[in-house]
Amino acid sequence: xxxxxxxxxxxxxxxxxxxxxxxxxxxxxxxxxxxxxxxxxxxxxxxxxxxxxxxxxxxxxxxxxxxxxxxxxxxxxxxxxxxxxxxxxxxxxxxxxxxxxxxxxxxxxxxxxxxxxxxxxxxxxxxxxxxxxxxxxxxxxxxxxxxxxxxxxxxxxxxxxxxxxxxxxxxxxxxxxxxxxxxxxxxxxxxxxxxxxxxxxxxxxxxxxxxxxxxxxxxxxxxxxxxxxxxxxxxxxxxxx
Numbered sequence: 001x002x003x004x005x006x007x008x009x010x011x012x013x014x015x016x017x018x019x020x021x022x023x024x025x026x027x028x029x030x031x032x033x034x035x036x037x038x039x040x041x042x043x044x045x046x047x048x049x050x051x052x053x054x055x056x057x058x059x060x061x062x063x064x065x066x067x068x069x070x071x072x073x074x075x076x077x078x079x080x081x082x083x084x085x086x087x088x089x090x091x092x093x094x095x096x097x098x099x100x101x102x103x104x105x106x107x108x109x110x111x112x113x114x115x116x117x118x119x120x121x122x123x124x125x126x127x128x129x130x131x132x133x134x135x136x137x138x139x140x141x142x143x144x145x146x147x148x149x150x151x152x153x154x155x156x157x158x159x160x161x162x163x164x165x166x167x168x169x170x171x172x173x174x175x176x177x178x179x180x181x182x183x184x185x186x187x188x189x190x191x192x193x194x195x196x197x198x199x200x201x202x203x204x205x206x207x208x209x210x211x212x213x214x215x216x217x218x219x220x221x222x223x224x225x226x227x228x229x230x231x232x233x234x235x236x237x238x239x240x241x
Contacts, residue, residue: 023169045110059088086175104159107177111146
């Protein structure tokens with residue numbers, strides 16, 4: 001992982017609208033804090049669960065993380081766990097930050113498997129379990145009654161590139177979800193949807209991608225969790241075996 005935090009930008013002519021068109025756009029991707037379903041090791045997609053007490057404590061860590069980063073725009077999934085996480089990300093900003101609620105960065109729709117444990121998915125949907133849960137063919141997996149990973153990959157790719165294009169040269173914080181963020185990190189890493197790999201992302205971990213004016217992404221770092229103390233560190237993938 002590359003250590004990286006861009007310096008705060010001064011308000012000078014280099015920040016003019018014309019100049020911004022020639023600069024990279026910096027996108028921070030933040031996974032939301034934990035919810036009750038995370039703690040119960042249930043797969044969580046479109047269910048609109050709030051942060052639990054630990055998730056709120058995790059979220060407060062993001063205030064200091066972004067305190068010295070001059071954020072131009074906040075973007076969040078429509079789900080309340082992401083909205084609340086974004087509030088924490090922007091809490092220490094010294095200026096008002098506009099916020100967009102954008103459905104393109106919502107979590108993977110698990111369909112009929114939403115709320116199920118690993119064991120329940122194995123019993124009810126063994127093929128989805130094999131392909132998605134065990135990561136044997138994640139790119140080609142489709143949730144029963146829900147989305148395919150290809151659909152998530154494409155909407156995250158198209159949505160974030162659109163946001164970057166519309167706010168070129170800006171520093172953007174996006175509060176989203178584990179599987180959704182992973183799909184964009186695959187794209188930014190040059191991995192096609194058919195070959196999607198699994199990235200280990202802790203709750204309230206931060207990833208960073210720079211996007212060129214022509215839309216070419218560059219990974220800066222993935223899954224930074226140095227701000228998370230051990231007693232608050234949580235990642236479902238590390239607890240399901």
